[in-house]
Amino acid sequence: MSKDWNTRTKLVHSGTRRSQYGEVSEAIYLTQGFVYDSAEQAAQRFEKLGEDEFIYARYGNPTVAMFEERIAALEGSEDAFATASGMAAVNGALTSMLKAGDHVVSARALFGSCLYILEDILTRYGVEVTFVDGTDLDAWRAAVRPDTKAVFLESMSNPTLEVIDLKSVAEIAHAQGALVVVDNVFSTPVFSRALSLGADVVVYSATKHIDGQGRVLGGVILGTKDFIRKTVEPYLKHTGGAMSPFTAWVLLKGMETLDLRVRAQADGALKVAQALSGDARLSRVIYPDLPDHPQHDIAKAQLERGGTVVAIEVKGGQAAAFKMLNALEIVTISNNLGDAKSIITHPATTTHQRLSEEQRLELGITPGLVRLSVGIEDADDLVADLRQALDAV
Numbered sequence: 001m002s003k004d005w006n007t008r009t010k011l012v013h014s015g016t017r018r019s020q021y022g023e024v025s026e027a028i029y030l031t032q033g034f035v036y037d038s039a040e041q042a043a044q045r046f047e048k049l050g051e052d053e054f055i056y057a058r059y060g061n062p063t064v065a066m067f068e069e070r071i072a073a074l075e076g077s078e079d080a081f082a083t084a085s086g087m088a089a090v091n092g093a094l095t096s097m098l099k100a101g102d103h104v105v106s107a108r109a110l111f112g113s114c115l116y117i118l119e120d121i122l123t124r125y126g127v128e129v130t131f132v133d134g135t136d137l138d139a140w141r142a143a144v145r146p147d148t149k150a151v152f153l154e155s156m157s158n159p160t161l162e163v164i165d166l167k168s169v170a171e172i173a174h175a176q177g178a179l180v181v182v183d184n185v186f187s188t189p190v191f192s193r194a195l196s197l198g199a200d201v202v203v204y205s206a207t208k209h210i211d212g213q214g215r216v217l218g219g220v221i222l223g224t225k226d227f228i229r230k231t232v233e234p235y236l237k238h239t240g241g242a243m244s245p246f247t248a249w250v251l252l253k254g255m256e257t258l259d260l261r262v263r264a265q266a267d268g269a270l271k272v273a274q275a276l277s278g279d280a281r282l283s284r285v286i287y288p289d290l291p292d293h294p295q296h297d298i299a300k301a302q303l304e305r306g307g308t309v310v311a312i313e314v315k316g317g318q319a320a321a322f323k324m325l326n327a328l329e330i331v332t333i334s335n336n337l338g339d340a341k342s343i344i345t346h347p348a349t350t351t352h353q354r355l356s357e358e359q360r361l362e363l364g365i366t367p368g369l370v371r372l373s374v375g376i377e378d379a380d381d382l383v384a385d386l387r388q389a390l391d392a393v
């Protein structure tokens with residue numbers, strides 16, 4: 001039934017399971033376990049679990065199941081597995097499918113913790129990882145081999161908003177039989193249909209737009225029923241990265257307004273990007289929906305909108321960037337993104353501090369670069385705030 005619904009209807013109703021009390025708002029089943037009518041019933045559930053049956057919250061929980069069904073309906077995937085955080089989702093998706101001797105190709109521009117999983121953890125267990133410039137299709141072609149098990153990429157990179165040609169990368173990967181795993185946070189579940197572009201597995205940090213109000217950590221892995229139930233579930237249920245029922249409930253409430261919030265944020269981001277581009281105090285304004293973005297055409301073809309983040313480079317390096325951040329009155333200094341509140345980050349000294357200066361420069365993370373996650377405030381107020389902060393530089 002929910003297959004025929006449009007996005008906003010799915011976000012409010014998909015996956016709802018009502019108890020005998022007929023509650024309007026989804027119930028929080030804050031329980032780790034479930035009782036059985038008889039010893040026989042317990043034995044039966046351990047043997048084969050039915051649709052609406054649960055054993056233990058590390059394996060599944062009704063509130064978490066509602067979240068999984070709703071996000072799967074939005075993404076158009078057969079199934080989903082919820083996790084304790086975005087990183088539990090990235091780790092679960094990759095580690096559950098890989099073994100020693102496998103080869104992985106990954107885009108180089110990654111969220112710091114994703115890079116750690118690929119560069120430090122997987123390699124420690126005998127997986128070979130080749131890093132490429134994600135925007136260079138020839139580099140993908142040269143790196144993907146017959147023994148490549150998976151390719152990994154962030155469809156839009158953090159913080160410089162490079163947009164990867166997912167459709168072409170998927171063709172290259174599939175030609176060699178490799179699975180395509182996409183971290184889709186920056187593209188957002190509202191604007192990207194990664195599965196229809198060729199992704200096999202999509203992961204989200206639900207901490208970002210899906211909560212969107214700075215409350216909880218969460219994550220989700222989306223894919224075929226076969227992959228989620230036979231590969232991901234055994235790994236996660238035995239290693240313990242389960243989502244809490246309370247978190248699932250917060251995220252269900254977040255999903256009701258997800259489409260409205262993210263569209264309002266993208267409207268604001270575009271206005272801010274347009275208002276700031278050409279400002280003499282800035283050397284770069286990066287936003288995929290601006291015509292001068294290096295992958296503007298790919299963004300237009302593969303994403304409905306350019307997302308909720310704008311990257312800007314302040315002339316005068318770190319000192320100028322810090323002065324600007326400190327002078328802001330509405331925009332807060334923090335490191336989350338996708339929130340209803342506008343948030344600004346200086347990547348070189350925070351999220352990407354762990355990298356060497358050389359690695360940072362290779363990724364375009366210069367000392368003057370700041371990442372602005374645009375919230376749902378009035379865009380004119382945000383532009384005025386950013387301009388007065390630049391005056392202070």
Ligand SMILES: *Cc1c(COP(=O)(O)O)cnc(C)c1O
Nearest residue numbers: 085086087111183185205207218
């Ligand atoms: C935040 C983020 C993550 C990690 O998510 P958590 O919920 O913080 O664990 C992974 N990938 C990207 C692109 C992110 O922005």
